[in-house]
Amino acid sequence: MEANLAHPLPHEQHAAPAGLWRWLASTNHKDIGTLYFWFAATMFLIGGLMAMLIRAELFQPGLQLVQPEVFNQLTTLHGLIMIFGVIMPAFTGFANWQVPLMIGAPDMAFPRMNNWSFWLLPVAGVFLVGSLFLPGGAVAGGWTMYPPLFMQGGISYDLTIFAIHLMGASSIMGSINIATTILNMRAPGMALMKMPLFVWTWLITAFLLIAVMPVLAGAVTMLLTDRNFGTHFFDAAGGGDPVMFQHVFWFFGHPEVYILILPAFGIISSVITTFSRKPLFGYASMVYATASIAILSFLVWGHHMFTVGMPAAAQLFFMYATLLVAVPTGVKVFNWVATMWRGSLTFETPMLFAVAFVCLFTIGGFSGLVLAMVPVDIQLQDTYYVVAHFHYVLVTGALFSIYAGLYYWLPKWTGHRVNETWGRWHFWLSAVSVNVLFFPMHFLGLAGMPRRIPDYALQFADFNRVASLGGFVFGASQILLLIVILKCIRGGEKAEARAWEGAEGLEWTVPSPAPYHTFTEPPEVK
Amino acid sequence: MNTTGNRRTSLRLTLLSAAMFAFGFALVPLYDVFCDLTGLNRDAAQALANNTQVDASRRVRIELVANVQDGALWRFAAPSLPVDVHPGELVQVEYELENLSDRPLIGRAVPSYAPLAAAAHFKKIDCFCFREQRLAPHETVRLPVLFVLDRGVARDMKVVTLSYTFFALGKRT
Numbered sequence: 026m027e028a029n030l031a032h033p034l035p036h037e038q039h040a041a042p043a044g045l046w047r048w049l050a051s052t053n054h055k056d057i058g059t060l061y062f063w064f065a066a067t068m069f070l071i072g073g074l075m076a077m078l079i080r081a082e083l084f085q086p087g088l089q090l091v092q093p094e095v096f097n098q099l100t101t102l103h104g105l106i107m108i109f110g111v112i113m114p115a116f117t118g119f120a121n122w123q124v125p126l127m128i129g130a131p132d133m134a135f136p137r138m139n140n141w142s143f144w145l146l147p148v149a150g151v152f153l154v155g156s157l158f159l160p161g162g163a164v165a166g167g168w169t170m171y172p173p174l175f176m177q178g179g180i181s182y183d184l185t186i187f188a189i190h191l192m193g194a195s196s197i198m199g200s201i202n203i204a205t206t207i208l209n210m211r212a213p214g215m216a217l218m219k220m221p222l223f224v225w226t227w228l229i230t231a232f233l234l235i236a237v238m239p240v241l242a243g244a245v246t247m248l249l250t251d252r253n254f255g256t257h258f259f260d261a262a263g264g265g266d267p268v269m270f271q272h273v274f275w276f277f278g279h280p281e282v283y284i285l286i287l288p289a290f291g292i293i294s295s296v297i298t299t300f301s302r303k304p305l306f307g308y309a310s311m312v313y314a315t316a317s318i319a320i321l322s323f324l325v326w327g328h329h330m331f332t333v334g335m336p337a338a339a340q341l342f343f344m345y346a347t348l349l350v351a352v353p354t355g356v357k358v359f360n361w362v363a364t365m366w367r368g369s370l371t372f373e374t375p376m377l378f379a380v381a382f383v384c385l386f387t388i389g390g391f392s393g394l395v396l397a398m399v400p401v402d403i404q405l406q407d408t409y410y411v412v413a414h415f416h417y418v419l420v421t422g423a424l425f426s427i428y429a430g431l432y433y434w435l436p437k438w439t440g441h442r443v444n445e446t447w448g449r450w451h452f453w454l455s456a457v458s459v460n461v462l463f464f465p466m467h468f469l470g471l472a473g474m475p476r477r478i479p480d481y482a483l484q485f486a487d488f489n490r491v492a493s494l495g496g497f498v499f500g501a502s503q504i505l506l507l508i509v510i511l512k513c514i515r516g517g518e519k520a521e522a523r524a525w526e527g528a529e530g531l532e533w534t535v536p537s538p539a540p541y542h543t544f545t546e547p548p549e550v551k
Numbered sequence: 552m553n554t555t556g557n558r559r560t561s562l563r564l565t566l567l568s569a570a571m572f573a574f575g576f577a578l579v580p581l582y583d584v585f586c587d588l589t590g591l592n593r594d595a596a597q598a599l600a601n602n603t604q605v606d607a608s609r610r611v612r613i614e615l616v617a618n619v620q621d622g623a624l625w626r627f628a629a630p631s632l633p634v635d636v637h638p639g640e641l642v643q644v645e646y647e648l649e650n651l652s653d654r655p656l657i658g659r660a661v662p663s664y665a666p667l668a669a670a671a672h673f674k675k676i677d678c679f680c681f682r683e684q685r686l687a688p689h690e691t692v693r694l695p696v697l698f699v700l701d702r703g704v705a706r707d708m709k710v711v712t713l714s715y716t717f718f719a720l721g722k723r724t
Contacts (some may be wrong), residue, residue, distance in 0.1 A: 134557045134560075134561070135557070135561065197568050200564075201561050201564040201565060201568070202561075204560070204564055205557050205560045205561050205564065208560055209556045209557050209560055210557075235564055235567055235568045235571070236567070236568075236571050237571065238568070238571075239568045239569070239570075239571040239572035239574075239575060240571055240572070240574065240575035240578075241575075242572055242575070243572050243573075243574075243575025243576050244575055247575075247576070247579075258579060269578075269579055269582065272578065272582065273575055273578050273579070276575075276578065277575075336591045338591060339591060
């Protein structure tokens, strides 16, 4: 490997190998990035079908389609799949494709470990989805896996713990790889404070992952030994404390929330600067804001568990620390708006998704502030208001940023321009239907509808029907995205090296599609 | 390519993730240590158990007495010291009973109070006098009494005596 890097071969002699082996044994960051995306797409389809079933069951009161046990399995798997199987792999896909291209590195620091990090994921995915077909069905205790409920399930619970271990190992290896690449393999002249913001957000995300994924692994290991080997970490019968699990879990869980959104901030910053044709407003403050959010994320886990019993002093601390997160996040939103201010704006599909992100993610942020307040949270805990909040930040936040990034970089990856008409249809259908889907959930939650329950009182029927209709349109619209991507891979208008007029950065200096090997000679960064 | 640098960085990051794995487990005892140091969740838990029915403004001395009808067969002992209680407070004391003989014995204790006016305010939640006691040869048992002297007890009543007399049941030799 070192020999190849020291004496790069011409591209003709070192092209992509053919066939299945190219993908199974790939050590190329672009191939592995592509694999991550297709894995995320597959899981998105599965998790999305589960969401459609959930919304169909909730279309009217009473039990129509699925029994409560199955409904609980659907909500649990939907959560686990969307977080660990879709958003995280998709962001890792972006990191694989873009980080080496953006910092002028020939590949990731550890190409073989990169291959291994990816191929753990499909195994974990098969365990998760396959557990549906085991006796007793899949896990049904909620994606947060709280004991004592999680102690009582069958074999699928152990299988899910194993799947979490695998996905955790994959994330940790991926993060070590990404962090090492960013720290050690930047092109000469690419100082840390010159890196594109996407690279910065991923560097900080990688550190978050390295810090908290092992804590999750510890928490589920304790669950596993409690279930099978007679330990009593969380088993009250043996002197353990079930609330302890919530503390350990959310010590992982809250930084995880930011793991799911920080790379989004990076993508959105790239897209907005390109289509505003201006440099990013307040670059340094963006970097510091990202780091502050990451540090604060370790101090706010208690706000997920205000109702489990906690001294007033701890509730106040977690409330104030949580409200403090709004400050760096506000800095970011301000900077994006200021970047657009008096820019030469054009609204191609990536920009449409980016602007929608800024508006809708902010709505999710505001409902987060509402939930941060202890007396309000005690009312709203486990209602649809919480469901509305985290779907605004994860669907119109994280997912929309992934869409923005896909539309933005697909020309670089495939060499073809994205069909703008189809893209706009996808955007408008998604942006309207996602609000029809999630906005009524705020009202349902304020009126007291509990989450994770397949049946509901009659007064909730109208808003649920609206939300379900929005959900079906949103689900169907995502088929458009698949068509857009397939069309873009197969052909279309030829993309230039600099696919967008206002695009800046090293990735736009290589031809489109990006050759199999790039930057074998490090570029000069001025 | 800076392979040694990459190795060093990845080694450090791996160590960090191993340390965080250990930290996840360490959180379990650390929470207890943290709460002990800061008093968090300790006072609050106490506050929950506080009984607002306790009259902390005064104390009544409870003298504990044990009598036994047949001292050759049994040893029946009261706690050696009297207890001072607030009216309304839940109190537990333990008597001790020993079978001095070589055969099993059955017996029962009967309570009495002095002054007699205290009896109405003496609420026994659990008492060995409710049950027959069966003791194997040379067995010793500890016999708990759980009681509340209620707030209605007269203010001038400073000392109350609780006395048990133990009777053997069945044939005597």
